[in-house]
Amino acid sequence: MSEGDLQAIYLTLKLASLTTLSLLVICVPCAYWLARSRHGVKPLIETLVTLPLVLPPTVIGYYFLVLFSPNQGLGLWLNEVLGVQLVFSFSGIFLSSVIYSLPFTFRPLQSAFEQLPTDLYQAGSLLGFSPVKQFFLILLPTIKPTLLTAATLSFAHTIGEFGVILMIGGNIPGETQVVSLAIFDHVESLDLQAADSLAGLMLVFSFVTVFVCQWWQRQSTQMNELASTALRGQCD
Template identity: 50%
Template sequence: MEPIWLSIKLAIITTIFLLFIGIPIAYWLSRKQSIFKLIIEAFITMPLVLPPSVLGFYLLLAFSPNNAFGIWLHRHFDLQLVFSFKGLILASVIYSLPFMVSPIKAAFAHLPGSMSEASYVMGKSKIQTFFYVLLPNIKPSVFTAAVLTFAHTLGEFGVVLMIGGNIPGETKVASIAIYDAVETMDYSSANSYALILFAITFVIVIGVFVLNRNAVKSPFE
C-alpha cells in the first residue's frame, strides 16, 4: 500500500502549502479588479481547463536539468525537481492552486464591505481585520477549498506522471500504481488501489456536504 501512503503524503503537503499561499492570493484577487489581476487569475485558473499532460509537459521542460531554470536550481540549491518527490509537490501546488483559490476568493468577494469598515472604525488594523474578522467568517469556504485541494491532488495522474515518472517509493503514487496494474492486467491490485481512493474520496465529499449543510442551517432549527 506504499503508493496510497505516498499519495496521501503528497496531498497533505500540497494542501498545507496551498493554504498558506492560496488564502492571501484569493484575498488579493477579491479586492478591486484590474487588468493585471485578471491576467493573473486567468493563469491561476488555467489548470482547471488545460489538459494535465500539457501542463506536465511544460513543467517538465522548465524543471529539466538540461534547461536554464533546471541548471540554475541545481547549481544554486542542489535541487532536482524532475523525477523527484519535491518536483511532485511543486507541480501539485501549481496544478491544484485554482481549487484552493477559487472558493476562497468567492467567499471573500461576498463578504459585505461594511464588515471591514466597522473593524477599521473600531481601531483594528488591516492585518487584524483580515485574521480576526474576515477569515473567521469564511471558515466553511476555507475548509471546502482545502478538502477539494486534497481530493484533487490525491487523484492526480497526468502531471504526476510527466514530472515524477514511475519510481517506487519516490514518485509512484496511487494513480500511477493503478495504471501500471491495469497495463500488466493485474486487476486485483488495480481494484484494491481504486477502491481505497474511492472510499477516501467518498468520505471527503460527504464531509464537505455535511459541513456546508450545517453552515447554512438556521439557528432556530
C-alpha cells in the first residue's frame, strides 16, 4: 500500500472520528428534546434533518460550494474577517460531513427516546431524580446500544462519502483526499491492484459495521425491557 493510500486512510479515519463525536454532542440533546416536543415546528425540523438522506450528495456539495465560496457572501466574510476558507480544505469537508451524516445519528436517537417506556420517566420522578439526573442516570444508559449504533452508522457513512467531499473539498492528497476518492483515482489511472486493496478494505469494514449494528439493535430491545422491569420493581 502506497504512502498516498495510507494518508487517505488516516485522513478518512480522522474525518469520520471528528464527525461522529460532533454529531453525538449535537444530536443527543436535540433528539431528546424533539422526541418529547409537541411543538408545531417539529415536522419541519424532522424534514430538514432527514433531507440529506434523499438529496443527491452532489447537490448538497454544490450548495456548500456556493455558500462557502471565498469570492462571495458568507464564504467571503469568513475569509476576510476570520481568515477561514472552507472550500478545498479539511474544515470544509468536516462541516459538510456533519450535515450529510446528521440523519444517521439523529433519527435513531430520536426513535430510541420516543420508544422509551413512560414507566422510565415516571420511575425517575418517583425516585426523586431531577430532569438532568434522570437524563444521565436512567435514559442515556437505557439507550446505550442505540447510541453505539448511531455512532457506528455515522462513522461508517462518513468513511464512504464521495460526492459531497469531491464537490467542496476537491481531491487534494493529504488535505481532502479520502479513501473513496483514492479508489476513484486508482481506477482512473488503471491501477486496479491498488483499487482492489482499498475497495476490499472498505468491503470488510462495511460488512462488520452492518453486523455489529444489527447485534446492538437486538441488545437495545432487551435492555429497554430489563430497565423498565427493574425500575418498576424499585418503585413498587
